[in-house]
Amino acid sequence: xxxxxxxxxxxxxIESAQGFADGERAALRxxxxxxxxxxxxxxxxxxxxxxxxxxxEAGIACASMAQDEWGHARQLYALLRDFGxxxxxxxxxxxxxxxxxxxxxxxxPASWPEVVVLNALADTALTVQFEALTSSSYLPLRQxxxxxLDEERFHLAHGAAWFRRLAxxxxxxxxxARDATDRAxxxxxxxxxxxxxxxxxxxxAGIVDETPGEMRCRYVGRVGPLLELVGVSxxxxxxxxxxxxxxxxxxxxxTPDPAVIARLRGDRxxxxxxx
Amino acid sequence: MTVYEVFARKxxxxxxxxxxxxxxxxxxxxxxxxxxxxxEERWFDxxxxxxxxxxxxxxxxxxxxxxx
Numbered sequence: 001x002x003x004x005x006x007x008x009x010x011x012x013x014i015e016s017a018q019g020f021a022d023g024e025r026a027a028l029r030x031x032x033x034x035x036x037x038x039x040x041x042x043x044x045x046x047x048x049x050x051x052x053x054x055x056x057e058a059g060i061a062c063a064s065m066a067q068d069e070w071g072h073a074r075q076l077y078a079l080l081r082d083f084g085x086x087x088x089x090x091x092x093x094x095x096x097x098x099x100x101x102x103x104x105x106x107x108x109p110a111s112w113p114e115v116v117v118l119n120a121l122a123d124t125a126l127t128v129q130f131e132a133l134t135s136s137s138y139l140p141l142r143q144x145x146x147x148x149l150d151e152e153r154f155h156l157a158h159g160a161a162w163f164r165r166l167a168x169x170x171x172x173x174x175x176x177a178r179d180a181t182d183r184a185x186x187x188x189x190x191x192x193x194x195x196x197x198x199x200x201x202x203x204x205a206g207i208v209d210e211t212p213g214e215m216r217c218r219y220v221g222r223v224g225p226l227l228e229l230v231g232v233s234x235x236x237x238x239x240x241x242x243x244x245x246x247x248x249x250x251x252x253x254x255t256p257d258p259a260v261i262a263r264l265r266g267d268r269x270x271x272x273x274x275x
Numbered sequence: 276m277t278v279y280e281v282f283a284r285k286x287x288x289x290x291x292x293x294x295x296x297x298x299x300x301x302x303x304x305x306x307x308x309x310x311x312x313x314x315e316e317r318w319f320d321x322x323x324x325x326x327x328x329x330x331x332x333x334x335x336x337x338x339x340x341x342x343x
Binding site: 060160 | 297298299300301303304306307308310311312314
């Protein structure tokens with residue numbers, strides 16, 4: 001028998017979703033879909049600012065980030081084949097109420113400071129979740145983390161540089177950044193989810209190596225310096241999970257706008273798929 | 276706003292070459308803009324410098340005495 005190194009716990013390596021117990025597999029599928037849908041919506045939000053960003057270079061950066069996010073979403077949807085899902089149905093056959101994207105992405109950002117907040121704060125929350133998957137027992141997911149996180153370094157660099165720029169500019173820019181941050185932060189902190197049975201299933205199966213609370217804490221550590229710049233403090237109370245649906249990582253019954261989802265799916269021009 | 280010149284090379288040891296420029300208010304954004312604008316190719320490394328930091332040594336369009 002191979003001798004285990006003392007200290008680090010042995011991480012199981014599971015190559016197929018079938019290698020998990022039913023409850024574990026369901027929770028893992030939920031998580032992958034949450035991440036895929038969030039990246040797909042985020043990619044669309046970035047893409048919409050390829051035109052209209054304050055300077056040409058920022059528009060190019062948005063185009064580049066959109067491309068990354070859609071690439072990540074594509075890969076994540078493809079992973080779900082291993083769970084018996086039909087990728088075509090996931091990408092083109094679901095209504096808005098089936099989407100599990102981060103609730104903050106439901107509304108189109110109305111101004112550049114809101115885009116910067118999505119970039120610096122929301123994208124970073126997804127990154128923190130992926131960092132908790134870099135030693136995941138589910139090998140196919142773990143193997144995609146490194147390249148994805150490598151691309152995300154540039155997203156955070158762009159978001160943070162712009163956030164600092166807004167915070168250090170005139171009062172109007174700083175206030176816009178502060179207001180957008182104020183609105184975004186509660187939804188993001190809630191997104192990591194509650195402690196509880198589901199979180200325990202995920203950590204016990206080695207799918208993630210941090211609890212929701214640990215991820216939230218690490219997230220706050222990372223974005224804390226930015227929050228300070230605009231004078232926003234992290235709420236002392238834990239997020240409210242009263243009507244939180246853990247499998248969707250969303251609260252309540254709100255959904256993304258169906259018109260937005262129709263655009264995302266490319267409905268209007270699907271008819272030209274002639275093969 | 277500052278113009279930053281962008282330099283890169285394909286392989287280790289190769290000479291840096293000028294590949295373009297970006298407009299940015301500071302070095303932090305100049306880095307991300309250079310990356311997102313010029314990352315289509317596989318580079319070994321990439322650098323930015325404010326155009327103002329470059330000093331002309333000489334220029335063939337002018338007499339040497341004036342240039343140096």
